[in-house]
Amino acid sequence: MQSCGLGVSAFGEIIRKDGTRIAVLNSAEKARPKIPKALSILLCALSDIDIESLSQVIEAEANFELALKRCFNLTHSRIGLHPLRQPSQF
Amino acid sequence: MALQSIKILNTGKENITKLLTGLGGYAYAAIGVGNDATAAAETDEHLLGSETNFKDGNQSYFQNANNSYIAQWNSTWIYNDLPSNQISEAAVAQNATNGTVNCLLRCTFDTIYLDADSSFSLILQVSPTQA
Numbered sequence: 321m322q323s324c325g326l327g328v329s330a331f332g333e334i335i336r337k338d339g340t341r342i343a344v345l346n347s348a349e350k351a352r353p354k355i356p357k358a359l360s361i362l363l364c365a366l367s368d369i370d371i372e373s374l375s376q377v378i379e380a381e382a383n384f385e386l387a388l389k390r391c392f393n394l395t396h397s398r399i400g401l402h403p404l405r406q407p408s409q410f
Numbered sequence: 411m412a413l414q415s416i417k418i419l420n421t422g423k424e425n426i427t428k429l430l431t432g433l434g435g436y437a438y439a440a441i442g443v444g445n446d447a448t449a450a451a452e453t454d455e456h457l458l459g460s461e462t463n464f465k466d467g468n469q470s471y472f473q474n475a476n477n478s479y480i481a482q483w484n485s486t487w488i489y490n491d492l493p494s495n496q497i498s499e500a501a502v503a504q505n506a507t508n509g510t511v512n513c514l515l516r517c518t519f520d521t522i523y524l525d526a527d528s529s530f531s532l533i534l535q536v537s538p539t540q541a
Binding site (some may be wrong): 322323325326327328329330333334335336337341344345383 | 478523529530
């Protein structure tokens with residue numbers, strides 16, 4: 321059986337004076353593109369970070385900006401601690 | 411924060427049938443927000459808040475990446491657009507001056523609290539679907 325209808329969507333963002341934008345409605349969060357599988361595997365191999373779990377953390381975090389900052393700090397500290405991943409070697 | 415409810419209102423359904431048949435009807439050119447968090451119902455006719463604010467809807471239409479046809483309204487609200495600066499609902503209306511009657515759709519979401527350093531940008535879309 322086929323059916324037709326009208327779909328409705330809502331996308332909302334809070335915009336700060338400094339220009340940062342924070343998605344605040346579900347629809348907006350669902351519309352955010354997922355990391356493609358192939359790219360995910362490549363990033364995992366290059367960075368030793370589990371990109372899938374990183375992506376899930378971002379999706380679960382209502383404050384997208386805060387999640388990104390946390391992820392960046394995590395990445396930064398790992399790079400700093402790992403002797404084979406110093407910035408000078410890239 | 412999350413979208414809590416969204417409905418095409420009966421007033422909107424009636425108007426759509428009139429538009430399709432050329433037997434009257436009107437376009438929707440405005441978008442509004444209010445401070446009532448009561449879940450949207452098809453029998454609603456407009457925003458329910460004691461505080462509401464309607465603006466030009468900057469209406470547009472386009473085809474998105476999935477080839478869906480989209481009708482869209484959007485606007486931005488700033489600090490003090492609502493006295494309480496608490497936004498819990500939104501609607502698409504005929505125009506900004508009579509937003510309190512015969513809206514197309516109404517939605518509610520977790521309350522957004524605006525301060526002097528932030529604004530709220532909202533996009534509402536309607537798309538014919540087929541499955």
